Amino acid sequence: MENEYILKIQNLKKYFETPYGTVRAVDNISLKVRKGTTMGLVGESGSGKSTTGHVVVGLFPPTSGKIFFKNKDISVPLEKRSKELKKDIQMVFQDPASSLNPKKIIRDIVGLPLKVHKMVQTKEELEEKVAKLLEMVELPPEDFMYRRPVDIGGGEKQAVSIARAIATNPSFVIFDEPTSALDVSIQAKIINSILNIQRKFRLTSLFITHDLSLMRNISSEVTIMYLGKVCEIAPTDVFFQKPLHPYTQMLLSSVPVLTKEEEELKPKGIKSIGEIGSPIHPPSGCRFHPRCPYAKEICKKKEPRLIEVEPGHFVACHLYAEK
Amino acid sequence: MDKDILLEVKNLHVGYKTHIGISHVLKGVHLTVHKGERIGVIGESGSGKTTTMKSILRILPSNGMIKEGEIFYQGENILEMKYEELLELRRKKISMIFQDPTSALNPLFKIGQLMLDIIKHSYNLEESEAKEMALKALRDAALPDPERVFDSYPFQLSGGMRQRVCIALALIGDRELIIADEPTTNLDVTIKAQVLNLLTKLVRERNVGWIFVSQALGAVRENVDRVYVMYAGNIIEWGPTEKVFSNPMHPYTQKLLECVPKLTGTEFSKGIRGRIPNYFNPPSGCRFHPRCDFVMDECKKTFPEPVEVETGHFVACNLYRRR
Numbered sequence: 086m087e088n089e090y091i092l093k094i095q096n097l098k099k100y101f102e103t104p105y106g107t108v109r110a111v112d113n114i115s116l117k118v119r120k121g122t123t124m125g126l127v128g129e130s131g132s133g134k135s136t137t138g139h140v141v142v143g144l145f146p147p148t149s150g151k152i153f154f155k156n157k158d159i160s161v162p163l164e165k166r167s168k169e170l171k172k173d174i175q176m177v178f179q180d181p182a183s184s185l186n187p188k189k190i191i192r193d194i195v196g197l198p199l200k201v202h203k204m205v206q207t208k209e210e211l212e213e214k215v216a217k218l219l220e221m222v223e224l225p226p227e228d229f230m231y232r233r234p235v236d237i238g239g240g241e242k243q244a245v246s247i248a249r250a251i252a253t254n255p256s257f258v259i260f261d262e263p264t265s266a267l268d269v270s271i272q273a274k275i276i277n278s279i280l281n282i283q284r285k286f287r288l289t290s291l292f293i294t295h296d297l298s299l300m301r302n303i304s305s306e307v308t309i310m311y312l313g314k315v316c317e318i319a320p321t322d323v324f325f326q327k328p329l330h331p332y333t334q335m336l337l338s339s340v341p342v343l344t345k346e347e348e349e350l351k352p353k354g355i356k357s358i359g360e361i362g363s364p365i366h367p368p369s370g371c372r373f374h375p376r377c378p379y380a381k382e383i384c385k386k387k388e389p390r391l392i393e394v395e396p397g398h399f400v401a402c403h404l405y406a407e408k
Numbered sequence: 409m410d411k412d413i414l415l416e417v418k419n420l421h422v423g424y425k426t427h428i429g430i431s432h433v434l435k436g437v438h439l440t441v442h443k444g445e446r447i448g449v450i451g452e453s454g455s456g457k458t459t460t461m462k463s464i465l466r467i468l469p470s471n472g473m474i475k476e477g478e479i480f481y482q483g484e485n486i487l488e489m490k491y492e493e494l495l496e497l498r499r500k501k502i503s504m505i506f507q508d509p510t511s512a513l514n515p516l517f518k519i520g521q522l523m524l525d526i527i528k529h530s531y532n533l534e535e536s537e538a539k540e541m542a543l544k545a546l547r548d549a550a551l552p553d554p555e556r557v558f559d560s561y562p563f564q565l566s567g568g569m570r571q572r573v574c575i576a577l578a579l580i581g582d583r584e585l586i587i588a589d590e591p592t593t594n595l596d597v598t599i600k601a602q603v604l605n606l607l608t609k610l611v612r613e614r615n616v617g618w619i620f621v622s623q624a625l626g627a628v629r630e631n632v633d634r635v636y637v638m639y640a641g642n643i644i645e646w647g648p649t650e651k652v653f654s655n656p657m658h659p660y661t662q663k664l665l666e667c668v669p670k671l672t673g674t675e676f677s678k679g680i681r682g683r684i685p686n687y688f689n690p691p692s693g694c695r696f697h698p699r700c701d702f703v704m705d706e707c708k709k710t711f712p713e714p715v716e717v718e719t720g721h722f723v724a725c726n727l728y729r730r731r
């Protein structure tokens with residue numbers, strides 16, 4: 086049962102029409118998430134990582150491609166998803182301030198999904214459940230239950246969002262940069278409660294972030310995205326020992342670190358150059374080629390396929406294609 | 409002191425008047441920058457880093473008040489300067505790079521116009537000479553195609569390029585001190601690395617003093633000679649970068665460093681309990697005492713005198729006083 090895939094994304098595309106042209110936010114990606122694991126989705130702004138999360142949770146219907154959740158096709162618009170399915174997939178957003186209703190008290194915010202899914206009957210039952218949820222994210226219920234989002238700090242707001250996301254007892258949660266707006270000391274607290282909850286509920290999750298060091302500490306597998314494409318997929322340990330794609334190496338070498346041991350993990354001999362291209366007119370061939378120090382003629386013409394170089398380690402780069 | 413002192417901040421107390429009372433933010437901040445020295449100031453949001461920097465240039469908002477203290481720039485007290493002297497100082501000696509390059513550049517003017525205005529005003533130059541100087545500054549900031557940038561509006565440039573323009577502006581002429589307040593916080597990981605490399609390179613080449621203010625501890629560690637740690641309006645620890653990072657003494661510094669996720673994926677920290685104090689009614693004595701695991705009675709009464717624990721490495725904590 087360990088190897089069962091709970092989420093399968095196949096050839097997913099999500100395009101947005103704008104007055105300037107079509108934005109190819111997510112362009113033909115495939116990935117699978119095993120039950121009970123955390124898939125880290127890493128990329129810079131414009132890489133399509135958040136869009137992928139939004140499509141999975143149902144905020145946008147996919148332009149083409151399929152998403153299977155527990156072997157059921159869920160690539161349908163949100164209105165057509167069953168209530169049961171919405172209950173099973175939840176999301177925590179990046180900005181806690183704008184994802185909580187400022188007019189409501191915390192009890193009602195966390196309690197809303199419980200009411201919608203008819204998981205509680207009476208007011209007492211609701212308060213009891215909300216109190217339990219708040220305890221899980223280390224907010225003392227008696228202090229927080231009746232306060233409003235404006236009265237609490239950023240970290241506490243994010244804890245409330247997490248409590249709301251797990252209220253319906255989902256099996257899959259998408260975390261979209263949940264700590265990027267927070268200070269490091271607060272981030273550590275939030276990540277700890279996420280880790281505890283994941284362990285307790287055997288939760289499967291998709292963790293979207295741009296912070297590779299954070300990714301190292303929470304995910305079991307890593308997917309690297311660049312301009313709407315997947316560059317590399319690998320188990321976390323392998324990924325940090327042996328990053329293959331030049332973009333991944335560039336990304337890793339750009340991470341500022343605190344200790345000498347960490348410095349040894351950073352790939353040498355690659356320097357960050359250039360800027361991320363436009364998703365409206367992406368570069369031809371491999372989308373990373375204008376910034377790649379190893380770019381060859383073929384990289385400008387042909388798009389590399391994602392190939393498995395060792396078990397579980399996939400990379401989309403011509404450097405590894407001929408081997 | 410073997411090297412010449414460029415800037416010296418002594419016992420700075422700054423507060424803000426608000427409609428609910430006075431918030432006592434800075435409480436005795438001190439800082440020394442030698443000629444050509446690179447200084448880092450680290451701390452979480454709300455620790456008073458920006459307030460300190462704004463006090464140096466005297467650009468605090470109108471409700472900010474400097475209650476006590478002295479700021480010497482090459483022996484002259486900035487706080488006692490007349491307006492004209494202050495303008496001269498800002499135009500030619502000290503410049504500042506802000507966090508958000510988008511709001512630092514006036515959107516209604518082309519980059520060239522912005523630069524020409526500043527140069528002509530500061531140096532009384534002819535249009536053609538000023539343009540030459542502006543283009544040189546853009547070229548030095550490693551902007552591809554400086555002529556095009558010169559003729560562009562800020563919105564036509566990417567975030568990374570805008571920040572490079574701000575760097576170019578900050579380094580025009582013979583500056584002696586550059587204050588960079590979180591210059592890379594809003595940028596992507598790979599772009600962050602590029603911009604920081606550029607800044608360090610320019611600062612080194614021209615031998616100007618540099619104050620690098622940031623929450624990104626790793627970035628500070630990799631780029632400065634000496635580092636100051638701020639907590640709640642106090643400098644609590646300072647010293648040579650390598651010593652502070654490899655051998656942190658203050659309980660807050662130790663916890664803060666633990667909170668940063670590591671690429672090596674070691675055990676994740678639990679965070680720091682509590683949160684940054686309320687400045688309207690800050691804790692007595694050492695402001696960290698309500699969150700400190702080693703708190704003693706005397707911590708609640710008096711702010712600890714700094715102790716030199718190793719050459720040049722000072723810590724303001726009662727734990728080290730009795731040695």
